Amino acid sequence: MSYGPLLIVEDSDADFYAMKRALGNTLPCEIKRCSTGSEALDYLFRRGSYTEAACPPLVLLDINLPGMDGRAVLAQLKQDPTLKGIPVVMVSTSDNPADITYCYTAGCSGYLVKPLDYDRLVTSLQTLCKYWFKVVTIPQTGN
């Protein structure tokens, strides 16, 4: 299987570094980071400097982003006939039931509450990626 890069939409440098470190070399693909919601949409819709962007097999989307937040990004992706097929897993500090319900209703494929404990982050993220890349089959992407 060849995949485009895993897209992580995360504004916090510290959190992105922790996620990248937690995943280590367990992924079958590269990681691409976008720091804002609008950058993520540019990437996915191949706009601006991203006209050649490879379609990601999976998106990890932070909810709390500066400007356009993760909920709005999710809603736009799920309204696009092509992009709505990409699994999107929300990643958030908030375990607010209202946020969780909103995201699943809007079509997310999972909701990960960022654990405070780093070891738990490692377990959660590695299990999550194992599920998407090894257990279930997802559409092959690349361009």
Add this chain to the structure above:
Amino acid sequence: MDYIAVPVIPELLRAKVSVFAELYRKTQQLERLNRELEQRVAERTAELQERAETLQQLNAELRRRNQELDAFTYIASHDLKEPLRGINNYAQFLVEDYAEKLDDEGRQQLGAIQQLIRRMEDLLNSLLHYSRVERAELSQKELDVTQVVREALDQLQARLQGERVQVRLPQSLPAVRGDRAQLIEVFTNLLSNALKYNDTTEKWVEVGVQDATNGGPPVFFVRDNGIGIAPEHHEKIFEVFRRLHARDAYGGGTGAGLTIVKKIIERHGGRIWVESTPGEGSTFYFTFGTGEKIKTEE
């Protein structure tokens, strides 16, 4: 012809005129009174309208305050936790990457940082939980309190098995109206406190209800033979994050448990108080609501 034939009697004429004059005066008076009445009605209406507007303003203000509280909760949960998580991660990376380069004291200090981070997280979670208890919608149902206590005991099973504790629970307790999850939380908190603050070898905890007092709601109690609480602390124990003991003594904790219990009971219209003798044990008494509703249903 008739009027010609009838002679004019001056007394009668005067009397008639004075009756008409009186009638006219009364009519005038009535009209004045009517006008006054109308004016007073108008004044009162305006006053009521003004009050309604004030009430509306107060309601809007209340809504705004609630929204602020929501925003505050979000800040506590998200904005404060995010940097805390970052600090925790980097402390962990330091341990993973540089532990060997540090001496014992350096590693100890790093450990202290991580411990403080966990404490901060516990405090934030308690605060968040407290504010959710305060804002959550109550789903009020008629509840069998015996069943509620059994569920609370189930949740504490692991703790109960670890220690030798005698639990005294009567066959049946009165029914109350309340939110199931929140009532279970009242009992788990009170029961776990009863176990925590107890250093006797033969621990026991008793749940019961006082003999019905005339017309009042049933008064439940949770009694233990634990360390007890000095009288000067009987009010303070319900304050948020108030702990009476050293941070790690008696199993630690953030000190939010009794505050949450009190909040739940107050939201159910009840009250809670404590009677205690230091060294002998404590009894927490509490009611849910006024009890009137249950009485009419019985």
